[in-house]
Amino acid sequence: MKLRDVGEFGLIERIRRAVGRARQPGVVLGIGDDAAVLRTRPGEDLVVSTDAVVEGVHFRWDWETPHSIGRRALAAALSDLAAMGARPLGVVAALTVDPSLDVARCDALTRGLVDGSRRWGAPLVGGNLTRARDTALTLTVLGAVPRGRALRRDAARAGDRIFVTGTLGGAALGVARAARGARVRFAPEPRLAAGRALARLRGVGACIDVSDGLVADLGHVLRASRVGARIDADRIPVPRGFEAACTRAGLDARVLAATGGEDYELVFTLRPGVPAGPALARRLGTPTTEIGVVTATRGLRGLGPAGPRRGFTHF
Amino acid sequence: MKLRDVGEFGLIERIRRAVGRARQPGVVLGIGDDAAVLRTRPGEDLVVSTDAVVEGVHFRWDWETPHSIGRRALAAALSDLAAMGARPLGVVAALTVDPSLDVARCDALTRGLVDGSRRWGAPLVGGNLTRARDTALTLTVLGAVPRGRALRRDAARAGDRIFVTGTLGGAALGVARAARGARVRFAPEPRLAAGRALARLRGVGACIDVSDGLVADLGHVLRASRVGARIDADRIPVPRGFEAACTRAGLDARVLAATGGEDYELVFTLRPGVPAGPALARRLGTPTTEIGVVTATRGLRGLGPAGPRRGFTHF
Numbered sequence: 001m002k003l004r005d006v007g008e009f010g011l012i013e014r015i016r017r018a019v020g021r022a023r024q025p026g027v028v029l030g031i032g033d034d035a036a037v038l039r040t041r042p043g044e045d046l047v048v049s050t051d052a053v054v055e056g057v058h059f060r061w062d063w064e065t066p067h068s069i070g071r072r073a074l075a076a077a078l079s080d081l082a083a084m085g086a087r088p089l090g091v092v093a094a095l096t097v098d099p100s101l102d103v104a105r106c107d108a109l110t111r112g113l114v115d116g117s118r119r120w121g122a123p124l125v126g127g128n129l130t131r132a133r134d135t136a137l138t139l140t141v142l143g144a145v146p147r148g149r150a151l152r153r154d155a156a157r158a159g160d161r162i163f164v165t166g167t168l169g170g171a172a173l174g175v176a177r178a179a180r181g182a183r184v185r186f187a188p189e190p191r192l193a194a195g196r197a198l199a200r201l202r203g204v205g206a207c208i209d210v211s212d213g214l215v216a217d218l219g220h221v222l223r224a225s226r227v228g229a230r231i232d233a234d235r236i237p238v239p240r241g242f243e244a245a246c247t248r249a250g251l252d253a254r255v256l257a258a259t260g261g262e263d264y265e266l267v268f269t270l271r272p273g274v275p276a277g278p279a280l281a282r283r284l285g286t287p288t289t290e291i292g293v294v295t296a297t298r299g300l301r302g303l304g305p306a307g308p309r310r311g312f313t314h315f
Numbered sequence: 316m317k318l319r320d321v322g323e324f325g326l327i328e329r330i331r332r333a334v335g336r337a338r339q340p341g342v343v344l345g346i347g348d349d350a351a352v353l354r355t356r357p358g359e360d361l362v363v364s365t366d367a368v369v370e371g372v373h374f375r376w377d378w379e380t381p382h383s384i385g386r387r388a389l390a391a392a393l394s395d396l397a398a399m400g401a402r403p404l405g406v407v408a409a410l411t412v413d414p415s416l417d418v419a420r421c422d423a424l425t426r427g428l429v430d431g432s433r434r435w436g437a438p439l440v441g442g443n444l445t446r447a448r449d450t451a452l453t454l455t456v457l458g459a460v461p462r463g464r465a466l467r468r469d470a471a472r473a474g475d476r477i478f479v480t481g482t483l484g485g486a487a488l489g490v491a492r493a494a495r496g497a498r499v500r501f502a503p504e505p506r507l508a509a510g511r512a513l514a515r516l517r518g519v520g521a522c523i524d525v526s527d528g529l530v531a532d533l534g535h536v537l538r539a540s541r542v543g544a545r546i547d548a549d550r551i552p553v554p555r556g557f558e559a560a561c562t563r564a565g566l567d568a569r570v571l572a573a574t575g576g577e578d579y580e581l582v583f584t585l586r587p588g589v590p591a592g593p594a595l596a597r598r599l600g601t602p603t604t605e606i607g608v609v610t611a612t613r614g615l616r617g618l619g620p621a622g623p624r625r626g627f628t629h630f
Contacts, residue, residue: 034398049350140455257583
């Protein structure tokens with residue numbers, strides 16, 4: 001069955017049923033009116049970010065399940081809230097679809113979005129539906145952060161130490177393997193708890209999420225903060241068995257770890273003297289690795305062949 | 316010059332320059348970080364709505380200027396805030412473009428968006444840029460409304476009188492004339508001031524904006540409120556010279572006024588006894604016309620041939 005057989009309002013009804021009547025304290029009015037109504041707590045700022053995934057650019061139907069596409073799109077969007085230190089308030093979804101799209105495929109994509117929305121506490125409170133040639137999902141995520149505590153890109157200072165949560169390179173390796181026909185499971189987790197903990201930490205500097213690769217995203221921090229950095233490439237944390245898997249695939253593990261995108265880890269800086277190690281990992285609820293230092297001298301050094309590359313650009 | 320010649324970051328820089336450094340009290344952090352940070356006033360709820368316009372579906376490059384496309388997209392999005400009684404806080408824009416799109420065309424579309432953003436007090440605080448086949452602009456608007464005062468679709472009651480601001484049918488007549496090759500200027504104004512005044516009015520019932528046509532949009536109100544309505548078709552307010560222009564174009568003026576979309580007027584109900592007339596028009600800052608009454612009997616009566624029609628649907 002195709003979408004044109006269920007019609008626009010039929011599809012809206014299917015999405016509304018998938019979302020259900022999940023009551024959440026911050027949601028005053030959800031799906032079904034001209035707009036949704038949300039409520040922050042006293043003393044909070046509102047955080048908002050918008051992010052689109054487009055068929056053929058960000059996803060391919062033959063590389064992953066529709067469920068994974070929907071879930072991953074939300075993970076990517078919520079990662080921006082994590083990078084600001086915000087807790088999710090809700091999400092609105094603008095979907096464009098070709099009327100000849102299979103209903104089952106669209107349902108599965110919606111379920112991926114709704115499952116992620118429940119998992120990460122970001123209720124789907126509204127949306128928009130339009131026909132188009134490209135199937136695309138534009139998610140706008142709303143969050144809240146203690147007033148004045150939003151984590152920023154422009155707050156790194158010379159002498160700060162640079163940390164990364166979790167591991168890098170895994171998603172890029174998965175994409176490379178998918179491109180060669182392997183069935184790969186993409187299930188990124190936005191680092192929401194770590195981001196919220198960082199926003200409350202004394203002595204935190206800048207923060208960004210790794211969506212386009214460490215080199216590209218740390219580059220944004222350095223430019224915004226008007227500083228440079230020296231990275232120890234050997235200390236960039238990678239998943240277990242990563243080097244061997246890269247070797248088998250004929251890929252350079254160091255380059256992949258430094259430039260691969262879509263791991264959605266957080267890169268952040270701490271002022272000198274702020275305790276790191278296991279105490280920091282406990283506080284953030286995730287392993288963290290110190291990978292370098294912020295320098296007054298501009299530019300990014302220490303990455304060798306991975307250094308000059310940039311992340312993904314759209315044209 | 317094509318977009319691929321300026322590149323993704325070149326285009327982002329052009330948009331950022333068009334936006335400028337417009338400081339606004341509610342904006343804590345604008346374009347340039349992982350997310351924007353906004354601030355509501357104490358005692359306010361947050362209102363959010365997302366809306367997309369797609370090339371070939373909602374606009375055509377040969378029917379209007381790119382500036383008009385950008386401005387009109389924002390008017391449509393802000394109209395949803397007006398319908399909730401909210402004041403704008405900001406807007407985020409997700410743009411998908413074909414890299415072969417002319418830079419001048421894209422710049423003009425952006426200027427239309429930014430001009431509207433200044434005109435209506437909704438600063439552009441963030442966005443997303445992606446390549447795609449379809450040029451599409453997805454706008455998510457954020458607003459604030461006094462706590463618990465958001466205007467809703469489901470609040471009409473039998474006995475309420477039904478009002479509309481301004482006039483209906485003008486946009487649909489314009490589209491019909493554009494389809495026949497006429498140069499038409501589309502410059503809708505979201506009824507933000509009227510919406511805010513309504514949210515503060517004692518005895519207001521339901522409210523919606525007319526984006527898909529009176530029959531379709533009033534229909535949403537009636538279904539959500541589980542009531543019906545009797546409309547006096549002769550009282551639906553139309554622009555000066557509308558009947559004559561419709562006759563010349565071979566169109567039925569009554570049908571167009573009752574079913575034409577994109578006028579972005581507000582349709583709202585008032586409890587019995589709430590003063591209307593010139594006092595109401597003064598309070599809302601716009602002419603208002605009483606066009607019918609809410610009934611306990613479900614369904615929409617009094618529209619004759621325009622009645623059974625529905626508004627625009629996407630597939």
